[in-house]
Amino acid sequence: MTSTDTRPAPSGPAPDDGAWQPRPxxxxxxxxxxxxxxxxxxxxxxxxxxxxxxxxxxxxxxxxxxxxxxxxxxxxxxxxxxxxxxxxxxxxxxxxxxxxxxxxxxxxxxxxxxxxxxxxxxxxxxDPGRRAxxxxxxxAGSWIGAVALSEPDAGSDLAGVQTRAVLDGDEWVVTGHKRWCGNAKAADFIQVLVRVSDPAPGESRSRGLRNLLLVKERGSFPAGLTGYPIDKVGYHGFLTWDLQFDGVRIPADDLIVAPGDGDGDSSGGQQSSRAGFAEAQAFLNTARVHTAARAVGLARAAVEDSVLYLQEREQFGHPIGDFQALRFALAEMAADVEQARAFYRQVAHLLDEGVACEREAAMVKLQATEMAVRVTNQAMQLHGGNGYTTERQVERHWRDARLTTIFEGTSEIQKRIISDRMLPRSPLT
CATH class of the missing domain: 1.10.540.10 (Acyl-CoA dehydrogenase/oxidase, N-terminal domain)
Known part of the structure; x- marks a missing residue:
């Protein structure tokens, strides 16, 4: 930080200065x-x-x-x-x-x-040796990747993926358009969800989806792959890419195998025709709890920054933290953060116990991310005009929190997952 920076010191208040601190x-x-x-x-x-x-x-x-x-x-x-x-x-x-x-x-x-x-x-x-x-x-941090799932017309609806992979000898040839691929250029590999075959009439649209492993050099794209970074309002730190695959060649053995695939099926045949979709869904369960934890971190940052600001800022001869309306707003923010943390820990524990908890993962992702938007928004309000400047960290917390309700499945998708596991659908829907 520069000498003119007005933001609080990174380490926050000392544990014994009377300011609010998370419990051990x-x-x-x-x-x-x-x-x-x-x-x-x-x-x-x-x-x-x-x-x-x-x-x-x-x-x-x-x-x-x-x-x-x-x-x-x-x-x-x-x-x-x-x-x-x-x-x-x-x-x-x-x-x-x-x-x-x-x-x-x-x-x-x-x-x-x-x-x-x-x-x-x-x-x-x-191959077990290569896998090890x-x-x-x-x-060791020397195999950091990126995931190319979404497309311009397939985000929430991953079964609609149209990026195509066709076997040509001992290589897959990949053609299509992927979007929202974070860290793509800096990665050591990109895991790409592709369609290797079309579903037969009456079969699920997720039939024929597989994940391929595109091995690459950090800082560059292989032949046939081009893209541009998407300019975002937040979530800086790594670039998010729009990618065009134009005949990208991937060795046939670079196929992600799911449990039950045995030694793999490089033909993309019937026994593993839902493997790509199932693997992506399993990945998303953990990713949604991870997103809930990130949302809690962002909201906690907003609470901690607000505690400091309410003691620092004075109006009418008093720190604004003396005013009941602002104190009560802070209390509600802190209570919301603690509730979301307890929930994500519970669901993380269930995942570690091997419990299938797709509904709970969707619930905690929904609850924690919507909470983070509310809490960071309220923190900006508590900061007044200073909250709407880049001089304070709170605007960054809000920008990043806003994205958590969108990626890893929007809040609306989480509600659909939850309700579909609670209520049967009629044939007409």
Whole structure:
């Protein structure tokens, strides 16, 4: 930060100065252990001391996460939180993954998001030796990817994917248009959802979808792949791409296999014809809880910044924190954050226990992200005119929170998932 920056210091208030502080994690959740508490404290210090100053400098420039931060996260093992210890990871679960992500999102959401581009993503290939090597690279932070699911006409409706892959000898030839692919150019690989065959009459539209693994060099695109970065109002830290595939060639063995595929089926045949769609859906369950954790981090940032500002700003001879209306607004904001945190921890615990909880994942994504928009919006109001400037961090929290209700499935899609598992649909709908 520059010498003219009026924002609060990155480390926030001291624990004993009377200002509000989150409770120690061991006291707030029945799922916590001393090990989890230590991991959270480590992530909190890293976020506030190392990530937040970088975010304050680079986010206004729409800059990308610097390599030194990625290297530090790799040293800490966070790209392999959910990868088994025997494969080089920390051997932990979704709970710990989300705990670290909340802390990182409190400083800069993109840094929490880059964690999802590892965690064993892009390693489910048929060859066991290669799979083990990719897992170790993923855990070490040297196999960080991107996911190309959405298209201009297929976002919420992934079954409508039309990007086509055709076998030509021992290679897939991919042609199509993908959109909203974060980190695409900086990635070591792109996992691409493609259509390898069309469904027969009466079959589900998701038939014939598979995930291919496009291995590439960081900082460049292979032959046949072009794109441009989409200019966003927020979520800076890495670029989000619009991609055109024009005859991109991918080895036939670079096929993501799903459980039950055995040694893989490079023909894209009937036994695995729903594998791509099913794999994408399983990925989204964890991604939605991860998004809930990121939303909680953003909302918590707004609460903490508001606590400081309400003591700093004076009107009518008093700190504005003395006024009941503002105190009550702050109380509601803090209560909303605690509620959402408890919910995402519960669902993360269920995922770690192997419970199929698509409905709960949709619920917590809906509840936490809509909460984050409300809380960050209220924080801007508490900051008054200063909240509508780039001199304060609160506008960044709001811009990033607004996106959480859209990606990994919009709020409306979450409501559809929830209601479809509660009420049967009539044949006419």
């Amino acid at each position: 994690p061991a006291l707030t959740s029945p799922w916590h252990t001393p090990e989890r508490a230590a991991l959270q404290e480590q992530a909190r210090r890293f976020a506030m001391d190392e990530v937040l100053p970088v975010a304050d400098e680079l986010d206004p420039q729409k800059g990308e996460i610097p390599r030194h931060l990625l290297d530090r996260m790799a040293e800490l093992g966070w790209f392999g939180i959910t990868i088994p210890a025997e494969d080089g990871g920390l051997g932990l679960g979704v709970f710990e993954y989300c705990t670290v992500s909340e802390e990182l999102a409190r400083a800069w959401m993109s840094v929490a998001s880059i964690l999802a581009r590892a965690q064993g993503m892009g390693t489910s290939v048929a 090597d990719l897992l170790r690279r993923s855990a």
